[in-house]
Amino acid sequence: MIYGKVALIGLGLIASSMFWSTRRAGAAGTVAGYDLSSEARDTARRIGLCDNVCDSAVEAVKDADLVVLCVPVGAMGAVAAEIGPHLKPGATLSDVGSVKGRVIEEVGPHLPGGVHFVPGHPLAGTEHSGPEAGFSSLFDNRWCLLVPVEGTDPEALATLKSYWEALRANVEVMDAEHHDLVLAVTSHCPHLIAYTMVGVADDLRRVTDSEVIKYSAAGFRDFTRIAASDPTMWRDVFLSNKEATLEILGRFTEELFALQRAIRTGDGEHLHAYFTRTRAIRRGILEAGQDTDAPDFGRVKVER
């Protein structure tokens, strides 16, 4: 057992997976949960999610040694303001948000002095959401990035690291600004591109919906899966990681325009050279022995 009591706030895909995985590992004495939605709380109680589903966040965090905010990024600040005064001195407050800079800015100021703030982000998920979406193996062999803030207690960081390792994740430490840039490249912008491509297919009335599904090759199928992700969560991701996503999208559109021009002007050399370069990147990743099913986000090099 790593923590006596864990409290999970926001009982969706990530919190429910954390609960099942925590239980599998025996990593907590007891797990309390709370969700703003009474429907989610009812579902959680029905399926046995958490040892105790509470009717308020304040009740859930009482005496907890670890509190994890598992709500959309835009809701983290308000939850922290509500629970901050009720956190146990010496407790660790963490989160699983897909963006770190904004969470640190909005959560940090609400935490009393004796509480250890260790933001986190498991790089694992699916397009499903809600309390019934979780499963115990979600984090198996996936990365979990911990993003300590100035003055984070090394012992609190080490304990949270061992907790995620008990959940079978591989833990790495990264600073918030770098995290948000890496994730803009590897996750946030790819999601936006998938949303856009599926939107384009939907707008193109000459191709019927049934044709889109019937003839979609693996790439487009993956786009439709990703584009089915939770709209609230992804709205918050883009509004919270504005700077990095806009920078990467700027570069993306420049390259897209160059490729568009090459197609229009029949510049096969440009296209061939570009595709040769991108193929080499993929092969380089494979030769480095990295598992493509568990993308090594932590080691992506981003040049400013």
Ligand SMILES: NC(=O)C1=CN([C@@H]2O[C@H](COP(=O)(O)OP(=O)(O)OC[C@H]3O[C@@H](n4cnc5c(N)ncnc54)[C@H](O)[C@@H]3O)[C@@H](O)[C@H]2O)C=CC1
């Ligand atoms: N879905 C994914 O693949 C991944 C998501 N994340 C991050 O994890 C967090 C949670 O995501 P999911 O579990 O996928 O979302 P989800 O949509 O499955 O669950 C979020 C839950 O939070 C509840 N909620 C919203 N506002 C609340 C509030 N003020 N107080 C209490 N509960 C509240 C909602 O009712 C919902 O049940 C997000 O910050 C997201 O960026 C991180 C890694 C992967």
Ligand SMILES: O=C(O)C(=O)Cc1ccc(O)cc1
């Ligand atoms: O389902 C997918 O393909 C994902 O990319 C899951 C995911 C979504 C958001 C994150 O912050 C981390 C992982």
